[in-house]
Amino acid sequence: MRDFVIMTDSCCDLTAEMAAELELEVLPLRLLMNEKDYRNYLDGREIGFKEFYDCMRAGNMGATSAVSVGEFEDAVRPILSAGKDILYIGFSAALSTTYQSSAIAAEQLREEFPDADIRVVNSKCASMGQGLLVWLCAQQKKAGKSLAEVCAYCEETVPSLCHWFTVNDLNHLKRGGRVSAATALVGTMLSIKPVLHVDDEGRLISVSKARGRKASLLALVDEMEKTAIDPANQTVFISHGDCLEDAQFVAAEIEKRFGPKDIRFNYVGPVIGNHTGAGVVALFFLGTHR
Numbered sequence: 001m002r003d004f005v006i007m008t009d010s011c012c013d014l015t016a017e018m019a020a021e022l023e024l025e026v027l028p029l030r031l032l033m034n035e036k037d038y039r040n041y042l043d044g045r046e047i048g049f050k051e052f053y054d055c056m057r058a059g060n061m062g063a064t065s066a067v068s069v070g071e072f073e074d075a076v077r078p079i080l081s082a083g084k085d086i087l088y089i090g091f092s093a094a095l096s097t098t099y100q101s102s103a104i105a106a107e108q109l110r111e112e113f114p115d116a117d118i119r120v121v122n123s124k125c126a127s128m129g130q131g132l133l134v135w136l137c138a139q140q141k142k143a144g145k146s147l148a149e150v151c152a153y154c155e156e157t158v159p160s161l162c163h164w165f166t167v168n169d170l171n172h173l174k175r176g177g178r179v180s181a182a183t184a185l186v187g188t189m190l191s192i193k194p195v196l197h198v199d200d201e202g203r204l205i206s207v208s209k210a211r212g213r214k215a216s217l218l219a220l221v222d223e224m225e226k227t228a229i230d231p232a233n234q235t236v237f238i239s240h241g242d243c244l245e246d247a248q249f250v251a252a253e254i255e256k257r258f259g260p261k262d263i264r265f266n267y268v269g270p271v272i273g274n275h276t277g278a279g280v281v282a283l284f285f286l287g288t289h290r
Contacts, residue, residue, distance in 0.1 A: 004085035004117070004147040006138055007076070009067055009098055011091035012131040013239050013269045016043035022138040027075055029091075029098065029271045033062035040271045049267040053242035053278045062274045066098040072105035076118070080109060085117040085147050089134050089154060092202030093122045119151045121158075124202030127272050128237035128264075129163040129284040135235070162287040163198035164223045166216040168243070168279025195219045200290050217246060220283040221253045227287030231258035234285055239268045241280035250283060 007025040019026050019042050028039035031047065033055060038047040055062075076086055088106070090099035102120045110118055123130045136157060140150045193216035195208045210216035224231065236254060240247035244265065251263045267273070268280050 001146055002083065002085050002117070004087055004141075004150075005079050006134065006141060006150070007079075007086055007088045008123075008130065008134045009091050010040040010042060010269060011096070011098070011126060011271055012042075012134055013127045013266055013272070014042060014131040014134070015266050016041075018131075018135070018264075022135065024134065024138065025075065025079070027067045027071065027098075029067060029096070030065040031062045031270045031274060032065070033270075033274075034060055038270070040269050042269075047270055049269070050242060052270040052273060056273070056278050062270070064271045064274055066096045067101055069101045069105045069108075072102050073109060076105065076109055077112075080113045080116045080118070086119065087137070087147055087151055087154070088118075088120045089123050089130070089137060090120060091130060092124050092126050092198065094124070094202040095126060095204065099123075117147055119147065121151065121154050122202065123154075123161075124158050124198070124200070125161050126163065126198055126202075126204075127165075127268050127282050127284075128239040128266060129161050129198060129282070131239075131266075132235075132237045132284045133157060133161050135237075157286070159200060159290060160229070160286045160288070162224070162227060162285050162290055163282065164195065164220045164284075165197070165276075165280060165282035166193050166195050166210070166220060167276050168193070168213065168241075169277045195223070197223070197290065213246070214249075217250050217281060218253060220250055220281065221257065224254065224283060224285055224287070225257060227289060228258070229286050229288060231260050231285065234258075234260050235262040235264065236260050237284040238263060238265050239280075239282045239284075240265065241268045241273050241276060241278045243279050243281060246279070246281050250281060254283075
């Protein structure tokens with residue numbers, strides 16, 4: 001059985017330490033901010049997480065760009081040349097063209113490396129939801145599963161990967177066209193906080209509204225209570241937009257209700273954070289449905 005590498009992109013929002021421990025290859029998306037082009041590495045080497053959110057709080061807006069076909073080919077070719085296969089698990093195709101780039105590049109690379117097994121999966125996930133999916137797949141690989149088996153597991157798990165999150169400032173969603181200007185204005189005045197999720201197609205959907213920050217954070221855990229599969233035996237991921245205390249508040253409520261095996265935290269990275277703003281809190285777990 002040929003060895004294979006699991007590859008993903010920086011929208012997984014895993015810590016650099018976790019990615020290294022799992023032996024992942026991670027492709028960085030890009031952020032253009034203050035007329036500088038940054039690659040979104042997991043270790044924040046080109047733009048740090050706090051630095052990014054401080055820039056946002058100062059009123060600076062960035063623009064993001066996907067991984068190109070050429071960048072994907074350049075990253076994958078040395079792995080294939082070394083006689084290894086590839087499983088690429090990409091950022092939701094409904095939110096970025098990164099997955100499409102990987103699919104195009106994979107077709108071209110299959111011609112160049114006819115003996116290689118190159119598989120690409122649209123995770124239909126974002127942030128640490130994508131990270132949790134990749135983490136689970138890496139556990140399967142560690143357990144000795146083949147590329148075909150891990151790929152099948154990945155595709156079977158996608159519909160169960162639940163994403164629930166809330167934002168502190170509706171204006172970022174307004175800029176991205178997720179809510180109307182009127183909704184953003186009224187919501188801001190009344191301290192209305194949206195509760196959103198990523199649906200079965202990997203799209204960002206507003207589901208409900210909560211009055212005030214604490215209520216919106218508790219609503220995330222309420223959603224987990226409705227659908228989580230055996231939460232006491234799960235590893236739960238929580239990502240945040242430079243608001244660790246709020247993420248810890250959610251974690252404490254999860255501990256109180258479910259007592260999960262483990263809870264892991266990290267920042268929402270600059271590429272996704274550019275669209276959600278500082279103060280986003282996102283919760284990820286396995287459920288009966290999204």
